[in-house]
Amino acid sequence: MWTSLKNYFKKHRRSLTITAFAVSGTYLLGIWAKWKFLEWQERSAAERTARENMKRRFQKRQSDCVYTITSCLHIVADNILNEIDVDAIINELQKARNRKQSTKIFSPTSSVVMVDPATNSTDNDQEDDASKVNSESEKNGVDNNTEQSVEKDESTPESSSNDSIPESPTNGSVESEVVMDKKTKRELWEEVKIKSFMRTISAVYIFALLSLLTHLQLNLLGRFNYLHSVISLTERDREQTIQIQHPTGSTISALTETKYLTFSWWLLQVSWRHLVDTVNFAVQSVLADVPVNRRVKYEDIVWMISQVRSHVEGSPELRKTFRGIMLPDKMSDELEVLRKGSNHSNEPVIEKELRDLLNETKDVIDSNDFWIVQNAVLNKLFGVMLSDIHNIFYPPDANNNELEDKEMVLAKLLPGITREAHQVVNGVPNRFLEAISEITELEALSAIIYTSFEDE
Incomplete structure (x- = not known):
C-alpha cells in the first residue's frame, strides 16, 4: 500500500505540487483580499467620518x-x-413748513394772498397721496412726522412759482422771508435727495x-x-x-x-x-x-x-x-x-x-x-x-x-x-x-x- 502511494505521488508529483501551490495561493489570496477589504472599509469609514466632520x-x-x-x-x-443724518434735514423741512404756516396766519390783514385754483387742486391731490403714504409708513413702523414732512412739502419746488403775493410796503419783509424760505427748502430737498x-x-x-x-x-x-x-x-x-x-x-x-x-x-x-x-x-x-x-x-x-x-x-x-x-x-x-x-x-x-x-x-x-x-x-x-x-x-x-x-x-x-x-x-x-x-x-x-x- 505504501509502495503504491509512493509510486502514485512520484508519478503525479508535478500535478500535485501545482495543485498544492494553487490551493495555498488561493487561500493566501483570500486572506489578503479579506485584509484589503477590511482595510478599505476602515479607510472609507475614516474618510467618510472626516468628510462629515469637515462639512459640519x-x-x-x-x-x-x-x-x-x-x-x-x-x-x-x-x-x-x-x-x-437725513432725518435731521427732514426735520429742518418740517420746521420751515411750520414757519411758513405761521407767516400766513399772522400776516397783516392788508396783504391779500391770491391762490391759483389749479395750484389748490394740486395740493389737495398731493395731500390725498400723502395720506396713502402715511398709512403705508404706519405699517412699516416709520416715524409719521418724518414722512409727513417729506410728503407735504414735496410740492414746494414745483408750485413755488404759482403763489401770487401782491406787492405792498407792509409785506415786503414777509415776501423776502418767503423767497429765502423757498430757496432754503429747495436746497434742503436737494440734500435729502x-x-x-x-x-x-x-x-x-x-x-x-x-x-x-x-x-x-x-x-x-x-x-x-x-x-x-x-x-x-x-x-x-x-x-x-x-x-x-x-x-x-x-x-x-x-x-x-x-x-x-x-x-x-x-x-x-x-x-x-x-x-x-x-x-x-x-x-x-x-x-x-x-x-x-x-x-x-x-x-x-x-x-x-x-x-x-x-x-x-x-x-x-x-x-x-x-x-x-x-x-x-x-x-x-x-x-x-x-x-x-x-x-x-x-x-x-x-x-x-x-x-x-x-x-x-x-x-x-x-x-x-x-x-x-x-x-x-x-x-x-x-x-x-x-x-x-x-x-x-x-x-x-x-x-x-x-x-x-x-x-x-x-x-x-x-x-x-x-x-x-x-x-x-x-x-x-x-x-x-x-x-x-x-x-x-x-x-x-x-x-x-x-x-x-x-x-x-
Missing part, C-alpha cells in the same frame, strides 16, 4: 460668519446713520465688503484649526468626532487670531468714509440734475442705481481700491489698527504668522475668483434693495388694475429710499443677511479657502 465644521464656520456680521452691524449703523440715495447705497456696499472680509478671515482661520485637529487625532480616536474647541498648541496662536480678526476695525472705523465719499461722488454725478418733483417709474430708479454702480465699480483700479478699504496697505496703518483696535497695552508687533495671514488674505482679494464672488454679492444685495423699492411702486396686495406702469413723484419715493438704509443695518429679520447666506458663489469661495491644504 464648515457649516458651523459659515454660521459663525453670519453671527459675526450681525454683531458688527450696530457699528455700521452708528457710523452711517449718524454721519449721513442726494443723501437718501447715498446713505442706502453706501450701506449696501459696506455690508457687502464686511460680509466678504468676514468670510475670508473666519474660513482661513477655520482651515488652520481643522488641520491641527486632524493631525492631533490618534489611531484610537480617529473615528470619533473631532473636537470643536480650539486645541492647545495650534499652529496659529490665539493671540495671532485675535490680532488678525482685529483688522476688521479698519473697515468699520476708518475706510468706510472713503467708500461713502466715492458713492457720494457717483450719486452727485447721476442725480444732481434730477429734480425732486420729477415723476419717475420703477425702471427709472433701476437705471439711476445702475449708473451709480457703474461710477463706483467702473474704475480700473477698483480691485486695489476695494482691497484698501477692506485691509490697510501701509505698515503704519496696520500698526494703527493693532494699536487702536485691540486692548493690548504693549507696542503692536506683526509676527510672521500674522503677516502670512494678511498676505494670503490680500492674495485672495486680488484673485479673479474673488472678483466674481464680489460681483455676485453686490448683485444679490442690490437685487434685494430694488425688490423693496419695487414694492413701493407695486405693493404686494395691489390688484391687477394697479400693476400698470406706475409713476411717482421722486420726493414721495425718498422716504422709502431712506428707510431702506435702516433695513440694511437694523432690519429684523434682515433680508440682506438672509441673502448673503443664499449666495452659492460666496459659499464656494469659502469652501475653496477652507480646504486649501496643499500649502500647509
Whole structure:
C-alpha cells in the first residue's frame, strides 16, 4: 500500500505540487483580499467620518460668519446713520413748513394772498397721496412726522412759482422771508435727495465688503484649526468626532487670531468714509440734475442705481481700491489698527504668522475668483434693495388694475429710499443677511479657502 502511494505521488508529483501551490495561493489570496477589504472599509469609514466632520465644521464656520456680521452691524449703523443724518434735514423741512404756516396766519390783514385754483387742486391731490403714504409708513413702523414732512412739502419746488403775493410796503419783509424760505427748502430737498440715495447705497456696499472680509478671515482661520485637529487625532480616536474647541498648541496662536480678526476695525472705523465719499461722488454725478418733483417709474430708479454702480465699480483700479478699504496697505496703518483696535497695552508687533495671514488674505482679494464672488454679492444685495423699492411702486396686495406702469413723484419715493438704509443695518429679520447666506458663489469661495491644504 505504501509502495503504491509512493509510486502514485512520484508519478503525479508535478500535478500535485501545482495543485498544492494553487490551493495555498488561493487561500493566501483570500486572506489578503479579506485584509484589503477590511482595510478599505476602515479607510472609507475614516474618510467618510472626516468628510462629515469637515462639512459640519464648515457649516458651523459659515454660521459663525453670519453671527459675526450681525454683531458688527450696530457699528455700521452708528457710523452711517449718524454721519449721513437725513432725518435731521427732514426735520429742518418740517420746521420751515411750520414757519411758513405761521407767516400766513399772522400776516397783516392788508396783504391779500391770491391762490391759483389749479395750484389748490394740486395740493389737495398731493395731500390725498400723502395720506396713502402715511398709512403705508404706519405699517412699516416709520416715524409719521418724518414722512409727513417729506410728503407735504414735496410740492414746494414745483408750485413755488404759482403763489401770487401782491406787492405792498407792509409785506415786503414777509415776501423776502418767503423767497429765502423757498430757496432754503429747495436746497434742503436737494440734500435729502442726494443723501437718501447715498446713505442706502453706501450701506449696501459696506455690508457687502464686511460680509466678504468676514468670510475670508473666519474660513482661513477655520482651515488652520481643522488641520491641527486632524493631525492631533490618534489611531484610537480617529473615528470619533473631532473636537470643536480650539486645541492647545495650534499652529496659529490665539493671540495671532485675535490680532488678525482685529483688522476688521479698519473697515468699520476708518475706510468706510472713503467708500461713502466715492458713492457720494457717483450719486452727485447721476442725480444732481434730477429734480425732486420729477415723476419717475420703477425702471427709472433701476437705471439711476445702475449708473451709480457703474461710477463706483467702473474704475480700473477698483480691485486695489476695494482691497484698501477692506485691509490697510501701509505698515503704519496696520500698526494703527493693532494699536487702536485691540486692548493690548504693549507696542503692536506683526509676527510672521500674522503677516502670512494678511498676505494670503490680500492674495485672495486680488484673485479673479474673488472678483466674481464680489460681483455676485453686490448683485444679490442690490437685487434685494430694488425688490423693496419695487414694492413701493407695486405693493404686494395691489390688484391687477394697479400693476400698470406706475409713476411717482421722486420726493414721495425718498422716504422709502431712506428707510431702506435702516433695513440694511437694523432690519429684523434682515433680508440682506438672509441673502448673503443664499449666495452659492460666496459659499464656494469659502469652501475653496477652507480646504486649501496643499500649502500647509
